[in-house]
Amino acid sequence: xxxxxxxxxxxxxxxxxxxxxxxxVELPQILIPLFFLATIIGAANQIAPQAFGVSNYTGFQxxxxxVQAVAGVASVSGIVMVTDIERGYxxxxxxxxxxxxxxxxxxxVADAVRATVVSTVILVVGLAIGSPLExxxxxxxxxxxxxxxxGAAYSGIGLAISLRTGNPQAAQLGILIFFPLLFLSTxxxxxxxxxxxxxxxxxxxxxxxxxxxxxxxxxxxxxxADLGYAFAAVGGIGGFSLGLTMLALRLRAR
Amino acid sequence: xxxxxxxxxxxxxKEYERGVRALDGVSLSVEAGEIFGFLGQNGSGKSxxxxxxxxxxxxxxxxxxxxxxxxxxxxGAVREKIGVAxxxxxxxxxxxxxxxxxxxxxxYGMSGGAVExxxxxxxxxxxxxxxxxxxIRTYSGGMKxxxxxxxxxxxxxxxxxLDEPTxxxxxxxxxxxxxxxxxxxxxxxxxxxxxxxxxxxxxxxxQRIMILEAGRIVAEGSPEALKAAIATDVVTVxxxxxxxxxxxxxxxxxxxxxxxxxxxxxxxxxxxxxGSAAVARIVRLxxxxxxxxxxxxxxxxxxxxxxxxxxxxxxxxxxxxxxxTA
Numbered sequence: 001x002x003x004x005x006x007x008x009x010x011x012x013x014x015x016x017x018x019x020x021x022x023x024x025v026e027l028p029q030i031l032i033p034l035f036f037l038a039t040i041i042g043a044a045n046q047i048a049p050q051a052f053g054v055s056n057y058t059g060f061q062x063x064x065x066x067v068q069a070v071a072g073v074a075s076v077s078g079i080v081m082v083t084d085i086e087r088g089y090x091x092x093x094x095x096x097x098x099x100x101x102x103x104x105x106x107x108x109v110a111d112a113v114r115a116t117v118v119s120t121v122i123l124v125v126g127l128a129i130g131s132p133l134e135x136x137x138x139x140x141x142x143x144x145x146x147x148x149x150x151g152a153a154y155s156g157i158g159l160a161i162s163l164r165t166g167n168p169q170a171a172q173l174g175i176l177i178f179f180p181l182l183f184l185s186t187x188x189x190x191x192x193x194x195x196x197x198x199x200x201x202x203x204x205x206x207x208x209x210x211x212x213x214x215x216x217x218x219x220x221x222x223x224x225a226d227l228g229y230a231f232a233a234v235g236g237i238g239g240f241s242l243g244l245t246m247l248a249l250r251l252r253a254r
Numbered sequence: 255x256x257x258x259x260x261x262x263x264x265x266x267x268k269e270y271e272r273g274v275r276a277l278d279g280v281s282l283s284v285e286a287g288e289i290f291g292f293l294g295q296n297g298s299g300k301s302x303x304x305x306x307x308x309x310x311x312x313x314x315x316x317x318x319x320x321x322x323x324x325x326x327x328x329x330g331a332v333r334e335k336i337g338v339a340x341x342x343x344x345x346x347x348x349x350x351x352x353x354x355x356x357x358x359x360x361x362y363g364m365s366g367g368a369v370e371x372x373x374x375x376x377x378x379x380x381x382x383x384x385x386x387x388x389x390i391r392t393y394s395g396g397m398k399x400x401x402x403x404x405x406x407x408x409x410x411x412x413x414x415x416l417d418e419p420t421x422x423x424x425x426x427x428x429x430x431x432x433x434x435x436x437x438x439x440x441x442x443x444x445x446x447x448x449x450x451x452x453x454x455x456x457x458x459x460x461q462r463i464m465i466l467e468a469g470r471i472v473a474e475g476s477p478e479a480l481k482a483a484i485a486t487d488v489v490t491v492x493x494x495x496x497x498x499x500x501x502x503x504x505x506x507x508x509x510x511x512x513x514x515x516x517x518x519x520x521x522x523x524x525x526x527x528x529g530s531a532a533v534a535r536i537v538r539l540x541x542x543x544x545x546x547x548x549x550x551x552x553x554x555x556x557x558x559x560x561x562x563x564x565x566x567x568x569x570x571x572x573x574x575x576x577x578x579t580a
Contacts, residue, residue: 003363010360018348021389088344092405095308096361097333 004099011098011106012113018080019114029072030118034125037065040188041129052189056219059133062126063214064187066143067207069122070115070151071182075174077107078158082171085162094253103253104245107159108152115151116144131218139217142227149234150210154178156241163248181207206233258322260286260413260445261307266316268302268469276302278469279316284447284462286412289439291460291477292449293561295569299469300449301341304417307447308338320413334362337411341418341449343402347391351382351401354390355408362409373408379434380404396427403431407438413445414438420455432458453557453569463557465564473564477557484555484563486513487529489536491522494546502545509536516562523562525555 019026041058048057084090093103123133123140133139158174165171184198185207191199202208213230216223261284268277277299284290294300305311307318309329318325320332346354352373359369377383380400385393393401399422406414416435420428436459438444450456456463457477465473473480491506493499499517506515506524509532514525526532529552540547561569 006363007361010357014346014349014353014357017353018346021348084346087347088340088342089346090344091310091340092338092344092358093361094310095333095336095338096358097330097363098361 003097004102004105007098007102008105008109011093011102012109015077015080015106015110016113019110025076026073026114026118029069029076030121032072033065033069033122036068037061037122037126040064044188052193054190056130056132058126058129059131059218060215062123062131062218063143063211064182065126066119066122066147066214067150067210068178068182069118070147071154071178072175073114073118074111074151074153074155075158075172075178077111077155078160078162078171078174079168081107081159081162082166082168085166086168100249100253101246104156104159104242104249108155108242111155112148112152116148119144119147119151133218134221135217139222143214143217146210146214146230146234149231149238153234153238153241156238156245160241160244160248163245163252166252181205186211206236209233257286259283259319260288260321261290261447262319263303263307264317266303266306266318267314268299268306268311269314276469277306277313277316280466280469280471281316282464282471282474284445286445287439287443289435289446289448289459289461291456291463292447292466293451293453293456293463293557293569294449294466295451295565298466300466301417302469303466304338304340304415304447304449308336308415309333335412337406337409337414339399339402339406339414339416339419341421343398345390345398345402345405348389350387350389351377351393351397352386354401355405358405358408364409369408376404376408381430396423399423400427400431403434410442411444413447415447417449418451419448421451428455435459451569453561457557465561467565473560477560480560481555481557484525484559486525486527486555488553488555488559489524489526489529489533490551490553491524491536491540491545492548492550493520493522494548496520498545501543502540502547505539505543505545506536509539514563516566518568523559525559525563 040061045057048054054060123143127133157177158171161173162171184201185205186202191202191208194202209229210233213226216226263280263282266277266280269275280299280303292300292303302311306313307320307325309325309332312326321335323332323335325332355373355376356369359373377386380403382397382400385397390398390401399419403419420431432455435446439446448459460477462476463480464471475483491502493502496519499520499522502522503515503517506512506522509524509526512524512526516523524536533550533552537547537550558568
């Protein structure tokens with residue numbers, strides 16, 4: 001147990017150092033969601049109150065940008081893992097007595113940290129351009145923690161694909177899978193305005209519940225039920241992705 | 255009862271998908287404190303053997319023990335005992351050389367101060383102290399190879415596996431690594447399991463060698479014993495025209511006292527006792543058979559001859575790291 005914790009600490013440090021040394025990889029994870037945020041608000045802000053019944057569309061969209069940024073950050077981990085596999089560094093780590101689970105845990109912890117950083121930046125920009133934050137500073141802390149948890153949970157998808165395939169092209173599926181999840185959720189409008197089929201799909205989509213919990217903090221204040229569902233959705237995604245990752249790790253590493 | 259071998263493999267078999275049999279019953283035993291050379295061409299199964307013995311790969315059949323520990327059931331404890339530098343230097347380009355070694359030390363449970371001090375010393379030993387704070391991506395192939403070697407030694411292992419440690423290095427860098435291996439073996443009693451494509455390397459370092467061909471062991475012994483076992487001189491005839499190699503081989507086969515004849519694309523190696531007495535006769539017979547001779551040499555057997563005799567061909571060297579320098 002102690003050995004797992006120590007190895008996770010050192011490998012997390014390495015992963016974060018790596019992120020700091022590649023700003024060209026990290027910055028797009030902030031800039032692209034901010035670009036989408038600006039264009040979506042620009043396109044729909046005027047019609048949102050009448051069309052969707054959303055009084056502050058900026059506040060409605062800031063959680064989407066945060067989730068999008070965090071999914072991007074988490075997906076990079078899979079690509080980094082494939083790079084390690086390709087250049088043989090993963091084998092070098094496997095040759096040490098490092099507990100295998102530390103190789104995955106360190107990535108998840110590093111992604112959680114990276115997710116809190118990018119989501120904080122997006123939140124600050126969102127507030128600067130007019131988003132409310134009804135739950136106050138405490139709400140901001142919960143938002144960022146929720147994003148940290150989502151970062152760790154979602155990075156498991158890319159890690160599982162990378163460990164199983166060792167293929168850089170396949171590793172990019174981590175972010176590609178996210179877009180259908182986002183578009184089939186309440187990312188752009190409340191589900192009340194959806195066609196029935198899309199409403200049904202959105203109700204089964206964990207991203208819908210994640211966004212609902214975040215929006216409750218931004219637009220309404222504290223809502224225990226919505227927050228509970230949001231954390232449960234992250235837990236569900238995390239359980240699924242971690243299960244896949246551990247299976248893939250077992251198949252790759254003895 | 256004798257001392258426990260440092261490395262032991264019994265009837266290792268490895269079959270990959272589609273029935274490719276990379277290892278076909280490899281058994282070996284390496285004593286503690288020995289430098290053991292594992293010779294073979296690319297694809298002969300050397301790297302597969304190392305990957306199995308170092309716990310990276312599960313064998314299809316057979317067993318192995320490292321320092322008495324079973325490679326399957328006690329893989330974690332095996333990893334504590336061994337240091338490994340694989341054929342491709344597995345490094346992280348974004349770290350500096352020092353950071354990589356320090357991380358490696360921590361992963362072996364070394365404490366902060368001790369690992370930092372030892373890494374400084376280790377970087378000096380592999381002549382990388384000036385490049386210690388540079389990102390590894392800026393290193394040349396030779397520097398990466400030396401750093402990889404240092405990373406295999408960071409926790410002062412008892413047993414070290416080196417998979418072609420000097421492939422692609424220039425002669426000066428190669429000599430440096432040889433000296434360091436010899437020193438560790440002599441002063442600290444470190445056991446080395448070394449695969450190589452370089453006969454000179456095996457001859458210089460290995461106290462005992464094994465030749466692997468298509469997943470099977472075809473020769474084993476000390477370099478001296480293997481050479482002595484040939485018990486003949488080698489007369490090598492370089493033939494001026496490739497088309498005449500067959501005629502030259504026929505001539506050689508007809509010589510009295512000849513023990514063996516091996517041919518390559520351009521030459522014929524004739525194994526026979528008292529080679530010096532036979533050279534004149536060989537030249538005359540080749541001339542009579544109208545074989546154009548480019549050169550003729552007489553030598554005591556080398557490891558290359560041992561390899562040729564064991565496998566039927568010369569050891570082809572793949573330099574791997576093109577253009578790599580120290």
